[in-house]
Amino acid sequence: EAQVTQNPRYLITVTGKKLTVTCSQNMNHEYMSWYRQDPGLGLRQIYYSMNVEVTDKGDVPEGYKVSRKEKRNFPLILESPSPNQTSLYFCASSKEGAYEQYFGPGTRLTVT
Amino acid sequence: EDKVVQSPLSLVVHEGDTVTLNCSYEVTNFRSLLWYKQEKKAPTFLFMLTSSGIEKKSGRLSSILDKKELFSILNITATQTGDSAVYLCAVEHDYKLSFGAGTTVTVRA
Numbered sequence A: 001e002a003q004v005t006q007n008p009r010y011l012i013t014v015t016g017k018k019l020t021v022t023c024s025q026n027m028n029h030e031y032m033s034w035y036r037q038d039p040g041l042g043l044r045q046i047y048y049s050m051n052v053e054v055t056d057k058g059d060v061p062e063g064y065k066v067s068r069k070e071k072r073n074f075p076l077i078l079e080s081p082s083p084n085q086t087s088l089y090f091c092a093s094s095k096e097g098a099y100e101q102y103f104g105p106g107t108r109l110t111v112t
Numbered sequence B: 001e002d003k004v005v006q007s008p009l010s011l012v013v014h015e016g017d018t019v020t021l022n023c024s025y026e027v028t029n030f031r032s033l034l035w036y037k038q039e040k041k042a043p044t045f046l047f048m049l050t051s052s053g054i055e056k057k058s059g060r061l062s063s064i065l066d067k068k069e070l071f072s073i074l075n076i077t078a079t080q081t082g083d084s085a086v087y088l089c090a091v092e093h094d095y096k097l098s099f100g101a102g103t104t105v106t107v108r109a
Helices: none
Strands: A004-007 A010-013 A019-025 A031-038 A042-051 A054-057 A076-078 A087-094 A107-111 B003-007 B010-014 B019-026 B030-038 B044-049 B056-058 B061-066 B071-076 B085-093 B096-099 B103-108
Touching (some): A019 A031, A042 B096, B003 B085, B003 B096, B019 B030, B019 B103, B044 B056, B044 B061, B044 B071
Parallel strands (some): A010 A107, B010 B103
Antiparallel strands (some): A004 A019, A019 A076, A031 A042, A031 A087, A087 A107, B003 B019, B019 B071, B030 B044, B056 B061, B061 B071, B085 B103
């Protein structure tokens, strides 16, 4: 089954404790992206990757890191999480460009 | 600054009504406009529009893009309770994707 998976699905952590949210797709897609969704603000793009070893900033990259060492994986790293990073995070992938993206199930992160 | 604005923010209709959702945008290097449906989980893709004036249809849903006036509309005819969701408009530009805040549609039986 074609899918985008994210882990963990739910995470509660404390300020400053480094964490990684994994994202994996099995569709051989070139394009992958991370978004955060906050009430009233919609989805905002954090980082995107057009292919292996090619990443670029979206609209809200501050406080986040990503890497794309393999085509299927695109982890999101929060080196020192802060409460304002409490949000619902989605990973997505597509064949090329940013259109017709397939979204993962989401990761609800709470930073206390 | 890139902007994608959706209106209305929310609306409540009765089954069988027709709904029109609006999306206006101001971005550099426009590539496409997309509509997604979100029902308390991940967004699911509805339409991608790249050319002005060409209507895309899928069942009771249809959408059209006006690249001169920089907007798109999404129509839902003969609404059903299963159409209740948040409808998201997104614009692809420079390989980035910018979303509007969404329109919450509630369809009452």
